[in-house]
Amino acid sequence: ELKVEQNPLFLSMQEGKNYTIYCNYSTTSDRLYWYRQDPGKSLESLFVLLSNGAVKQEGRLMASLDTKARLSTLHITAAVHDLSATYFCAVVQGAQKLVFGQGTRLTINP
Amino acid sequence: DAGITQSPRHKVTETGTPVTLRCHQTENHRYMYWYRQDPGHGLRLIHYSYGVKDTDKGEVSDGYSVSRSKTEDFLLTLESATSSQTSVYFCAISQQGQGLETQYFGPGTRLLVL
Numbered sequence: 001e002l003k004v005e006q007n008p009l010f011l012s013m014q015e016g017k018n019y020t021i022y023c024n025y026s027t028t029s030d031r032l033y034w035y036r037q038d039p040g041k042s043l044e045s046l047f048v049l050l051s052n053g054a055v056k057q058e059g060r061l062m063a064s065l066d067t068k069a070r071l072s073t074l075h076i077t078a079a080v081h082d083l084s085a086t087y088f089c090a091v092v093q094g095a096q097k098l099v100f101g102q103g104t105r106l107t108i109n110p
Numbered sequence: 111d112a113g114i115t116q117s118p119r120h121k122v123t124e125t126g127t128p129v130t131l132r133c134h135q136t137e138n139h140r141y142m143y144w145y146r147q148d149p150g151h152g153l154r155l156i157h158y159s160y161g162v163k164d165t166d167k168g169e170v171s172d173g174y175s176v177s178r179s180k181t182e183d184f185l186l187t188l189e190s191a192t193s194s195q196t197s198v199y200f201c202a203i204s205q206q207g208q209g210l211e212t213q214y215f216g217p218g219t220r221l222l223v224l
Binding site: 031033050088098103 | 141143150151152153154155158168169200204210211212213214215216217218
């Protein structure tokens with residue numbers, strides 16, 4: 001059974017700082033996704049990572065994938081308040097079914 | 111937004127009553143999914159569909175049934191709602207973009223079972 005674990009689950013940080021969210025998964029998968037969710041809203045797709053060593057960047061967010069370690073990271077550079085949200089990683093399990101991590105609630109304080 | 115709508119957006123019902131949630135998409139996507147979101151659990155797959163009349167169970171399918179009689183509509187039914195089914199329900203579609211399959215989510219339905 002595929003399990004996906006994120007840490008930390010809660011993260012409070014100051015603007016301008018850097019931090020990393022970790023996503024571990026238990027069995028081999030060929031795709032990993034990162035989503036963002038604002039309070040009371042739906043999920044927004046951020047990144048799709050396909051292969052070992054894949055790195056994608058969008059603004060202050062950078063995601064990477066190490067398939068051998070079954071680990072993905074979402075790195076936040078010089079955080080700004082607008083990045084406050086809950087971030088989910090999700091891993092594909094056959095038939096394009098997604099298994100989600102618990103989510104990391106990120107709060108960025110001025 | 112991948113053309114996904116969900117109805118109703120909010121519903122309050124009583125234990126033991128049947129409830130049907132509707133997901134509607136306008137772009138002829140083959141795959142559709144129902145997830146539930148609860149604090150501390152992320153999103154969990156309830157059922158999914160890979161075509162008209164083709165459905166399968168997900169991780170948390172007990173107490174739920176689905177139907178897909180048309181490509182554009184995927185219905186989720188709680189035959190006899192229980193308080194443990196109080197949740198936010200998201201529909202999703204799978205869409206190919208830039209050579210990659212990505213799931214896009216509808217706006218969600220907040221269901222409260224009293």
